[in-house]
Amino acid sequence: MIQVSEGSIKKIDGSIDSPKGYQAKGIHCGLRYSKKDLGMIISSVPAVSAAVYTQSHFQAAPIKVTQDSLKNGATLQAVIVNSANANACTGEQGLLDAYEMRQKCADILGIEPELVAVSSTGVIGESLDMKKIREGISLLDRTTPSEGDFEEAILTTDTVTKQTCYELMIGDQKIMIGGAAKGSGMIHPNMATMLGFVTTDAHVEEGALQKALRDITDVSFNQITVDGDTSTNDMVLVMANGCAGNECLHEGHKQWPVFKKGLEFVCRDLAKQIAKDGEGATKLIEVQVKGAKSNRDAQIIAKKIVGSNLVKTAVYGTDANWGRIIAAIGDSAASVTPEKVEIHLGGQCLFKNNEPQPFSEAFAKEYLQKSEVQIDVQMNEGKGTGTAWGCDLTYEYVKINASYRT
Numbered sequence: 001m002i003q004v005s006e007g008s009i010k011k012i013d014g015s016i017d018s019p020k021g022y023q024a025k026g027i028h029c030g031l032r033y034s035k036k037d038l039g040m041i042i043s044s045v046p047a048v049s050a051a052v053y054t055q056s057h058f059q060a061a062p063i064k065v066t067q068d069s070l071k072n073g074a075t076l077q078a079v080i081v082n083s084a085n086a087n088a089c090t091g092e093q094g095l096l097d098a099y100e101m102r103q104k105c106a107d108i109l110g111i112e113p114e115l116v117a118v119s120s121t122g123v124i125g126e127s128l129d130m131k132k133i134r135e136g137i138s139l140l141d142r143t144t145p146s147e148g149d150f151e152e153a154i155l156t157t158d159t160v161t162k163q164t165c166y167e168l169m170i171g172d173q174k175i176m177i178g179g180a181a182k183g184s185g186m187i188h189p190n191m192a193t194m195l196g197f198v199t200t201d202a203h204v205e206e207g208a209l210q211k212a213l214r215d216i217t218d219v220s221f222n223q224i225t226v227d228g229d230t231s232t233n234d235m236v237l238v239m240a241n242g243c244a245g246n247e248c249l250h251e252g253h254k255q256w257p258v259f260k261k262g263l264e265f266v267c268r269d270l271a272k273q274i275a276k277d278g279e280g281a282t283k284l285i286e287v288q289v290k291g292a293k294s295n296r297d298a299q300i301i302a303k304k305i306v307g308s309n310l311v312k313t314a315v316y317g318t319d320a321n322w323g324r325i326i327a328a329i330g331d332s333a334a335s336v337t338p339e340k341v342e343i344h345l346g347g348q349c350l351f352k353n354n355e356p357q358p359f360s361e362a363f364a365k366e367y368l369q370k371s372e373v374q375i376d377v378q379m380n381e382g383k384g385t386g387t388a389w390g391c392d393l394t395y396e397y398v399k400i401n402a403s404y405r406t
Helices: 061-070 091-109 130-142 149-153 206-219 256-276 295-306 309-316 322-330 361-368 395-402
Strands: 009-011 022-027 038-053 075-082 116-120 162-170 173-182 195-200 235-240 284-292 342-345 348-352 372-378 384-391
Touching: 009 256, 022 130, 022 149, 038 061, 038 130, 038 149, 038 195, 038 206, 061 075, 061 091, 061 116, 061 235, 075 091, 075 130, 075 149, 075 195, 075 235, 091 116, 091 130, 116 235, 149 173, 162 256, 173 256, 195 256, 206 235, 206 256, 256 284, 256 384, 284 295, 284 309, 295 309, 295 322, 295 372, 295 384, 309 322, 322 342, 322 348, 322 372, 342 361, 348 361
Parallel strands: 075 116, 195 235, 284 372
Antiparallel strands: 009 162, 022 038, 038 075, 038 235, 162 173, 173 195, 284 384, 342 348, 342 372
């Protein structure tokens, strides 16, 4: 296995359509009052694809249609996405509508319907306005791609678009991985509670791509939380069209660690952007856990802390109440030895040897006023590490969700 150097992976200014062979479009078709609400990703050639889905018992119709598209061959050439309406819990008609979206998209592109993935996000339990969807897909076909339109079209309560792009050197050959996502509320993924779309012009073996996505999801999208609620619709989808012309990458390829690390960087970037844009949020919270008995234990502890409403409100109120962090760790399913746990904030040790440590409350309060806050936990149990991301809990979160449908 080769060592992955920073020089082989570089973040660049770009997004979902930056890799070779992709277009991304977004328009307003009338599902929302005025904002863009229908988007499409198109690959010039069929792309090896992989996906992970929400684990909700109430998987929405678009999820089922995308799963159907991928069941006989992990290849896609287009993705059609609408916002404003989740097409979830809409019965048989909802499923028929999702299949019609797939067929309409395939027809205008002149491809087989099984090469199209379908995705929806928005209010649960309302039927799609298919007249607007049909007219919108036809309009998308005539629309010239414009930067940021797709990213805007997939938003719901998000306040900002979310995109990223990395350039990788695979030997002496350059490939790109771009991504776009939406997510602001109902964020507590067990894959998943948001939408994430990733494109690459790399040539990648199908099984390796699916396994890499599952592995990376566990340390990126599954390590974010905003409000502890899960959704019905959401997924992360990766397309690899091979337009860069590299030899096929697979788990045994000497350059595979470079590609996998690049894919991880894209997913982590998008995950952090989602956490930072949590509904009503004013701060991004990052929890780093080291010295746990295993990586899994570290991930469990990190997410437990960042998901605690008491921790989230303490950060919002700039209160260095480390007891709330202890409470979260104590309620986790991980291995914990209280006498070994240390808690650090802004470089200060707040707790060690199962007792309080002297620290400057004024310095801690000043640190908690930053837009990004990091909590460091040392378990002193082993070599396991894990990171999770979330946001503070504010009055604005309640306001947004108290009137979500109205």
